[in-house]
Amino acid sequence: MTSDAPVRVALLGCGTVGSEVVRLLEDQAGDLTARVGAPVELAGVAVRRPHRHPELNPDLVTTDASALVTRDDVDVVVEVVGGIEPARTLLLQAIKSGKSVVTANKALLAEDGATLAEAADAAGVDLYYEASVAGAIPLLRPLRESLAGDRITRVAGIVNGTTNFILSAMSASGAGYAEALEEATRLGYAEADPTADVDGYDAASKAAILATIAFHTRVTAADVHCEGIRRVTAADIAAARGLGCAIKLLAICERVPGSGGAPESVSARVYPAMIPLSHPLAGVDGAFNAVFVEADAAGQLMFYGQGAGGAPTASAVLGDLVAVARNRVAGGRGPRESAYASLPVLPIGDVHTRYHVSLEVADRAGVLSAVAGEFARRGVSIAAVRQTGGREDGDVPEAEAAEEELAARLVVVTHGAPDSALHATVEALAGLDVVRGVESVLRVEGLGRPVSTLGVAG
């Protein structure tokens, strides 16, 4: 199907991503026309400070975004401003005016995607947002369409480039968190205020979007348990390496089978975790993103690429724009989001995780017994124990033999247990006389690979 009538696009925002969208629309005009079946034209660009955009045709520039998104000659609105407001109000105006929407706005989608999706359904328009997660990596479309006949059980990955750059730098150079953050800021990988990245909020928004699509269940950012990387130390990275692991900030979305009286549920969480170096995600360094997907029939899949940056994100925006424009020309709509499964979201306390706990302990007999007792009391099984420093720097092959040699540092790796039990155990440990301090607590994730020993016991 082809048409002479162009598909006209309103662009909201013209920063790093928006300017690349404008460039691609110009550079690829001929190809886009062939692929869409009609020319794709820029109808207007809404920016706050027009004088900062001398490169744009002044006739296209406006500061009145609200007027632009409701203009009769606009077919599609592309939003790359970010943030909740005014983006939400503008996109709802656009949708109600019959415009299809392409957005990269993860924060908005994770907070209130339902409102947008319902408005799009009511108006019979498209709402596409591939660029909101993992930049240029095709991920939402494969999850929603390619795996539409399968049962996805896990989506886990590295979806924040800033934190992955920092953790990679710490791992490569032995630098501490503050030093690595400084380097990331200097090189432009971290923003002046890095909170959204380093505290995990950005990854949590993406986890909410991924879980919603993968499990056909509405998951919001508030449903995602979120811990950042500020407390990860050089010692943690070294300890992980000693166990054959890397530390990565993971976004994990899992389908949790029902058991006993509990129904099937989903878990969505973000935290730094140790993963085996043999896992493909462990080798993803620098600002790259990678997402690991498991489905019943498809098995294990991995998607890898640039998760941020102007051009990669614009590539994802343009892919959506072509799809939406093609649907306009053909008079149809793409597949909509569906939340028909409506599975409950499991609280973090009920999620089974594994802990790696490093304690500074008194250098005397009876310590391991006291520590082990706190785990046992809460039904947490210990997978491995190692003590270092103090009178003897060696392994602890057996609890009994070890007790009299207990030394300054005790590392415990647990088997899987409810996170609440693990958390309570650590709190109790902190209160023990023999424990001088809880040096670090990290979760351990196998992501489908066995991590039962981690080399920690021997």
Add this chain to the structure above:
Amino acid sequence: MTSDAPVRVALLGCGTVGSEVVRLLEDQAGDLTARVGAPVELAGVAVRRPHRHPELNPDLVTTDASALVTRDDVDVVVEVVGGIEPARTLLLQAIKSGKSVVTANKALLAEDGATLAEAADAAGVDLYYEASVAGAIPLLRPLRESLAGDRITRVAGIVNGTTNFILSAMSASGAGYAEALEEATRLGYAEADPTADVDGYDAASKAAILATIAFHTRVTAADVHCEGIRRVTAADIAAARGLGCAIKLLAICERVPGSGGAPESVSARVYPAMIPLSHPLAGVDGAFNAVFVEADAAGQLMFYGQGAGGAPTASAVLGDLVAVARNRVAGGRGPRESAYASLPVLPIGDVHTRYHVSLEVADRAGVLSAVAGEFARRGVSIAAVRQTGGREDGDVPEAEAAEEELAARLVVVTHGAPDSALHATVEALAGLDVVRGVESVLRVEGLGRPVSTLGVAG
């Protein structure tokens, strides 16, 4: 949009993949209904030998595929038989009867995809074939849709699990080709007649499909230069490792910029090649597939997963089936294949490649001069030379100094040059008095990474 009227599916073939399709249709019935907006029902299964399928409802089984695909109550035809005929005739019948088609038939698509695509266009039905390349890995949809606003420059990957299993086994154990093939056959990774896999024909079909989609240009299997892995030896694998490389059977589809009077063109080729161990593709072992994609704006992407097998392939078929069924319910069509760019396909002789040549040479002075002369005569620049065995087993730091020490084995790695010049050079070398034999010829691919030294010179 939802409908009570079911979407009715005719299945052609019920082997490894087809039986998994049947299973998934049953197991996921509820989810499929929710995702499609209407129930998806099996209307019939065409098989050659009904008595071999006691698991199927006898009412659904038929040996008359032609009658099944034209039946009024069938909406979608799923073909997992493979081979050119009768699949082509049946699918054309189905399309002309207004049925949408989902097929995993790479051989047919690579030989005559244009006929099917044109028929589907004329009839206004969908033709989907994600399962034809790389099994469960979402690849065609991302290339066609997610990257629709970008300019793809390269698609290169490991798309045949049998040969990757064999090469991985050779690499892991030092086994020769014959021994590794035997193991692959015993474990079910290779068929009794492994020709299609080990001679590269299967990968060549996939390369044709990938190049067609990536470059909007009709590429057939006959356009793909194809070499298999039969001549790869244990010595080649060892030599590659010595250079920091792995040997992989690669399907490479590239956009070749125009230069001088030559227009922009595309290259599609399959051969075993050395790639740096640092490249992500080098770590893809066993029966796994992985495809590396480069695009102007998106940068480098990688897709990884199971490339074959009943369940993974059925997952891809079901994903297509959901899309096609959804389009039926909504009254629309998915994006069609487009060959608007119609770029010329570059003959292999004109493609710039790099060679790694291993020669058995006479152990006397003047050999390097004679060998180097043949390269120079054809304008091929040598990147590195190494000699081993004979009177001295060491490096050759400079040609002059080396000549008098020339020994029994000479390895030459070239810079990039037209494949025809490289090929002609090797033919000429074989005719030299001082060359006792050409032990092996392998191409070297950087795939976007520098491989200028490969450690070979020092």
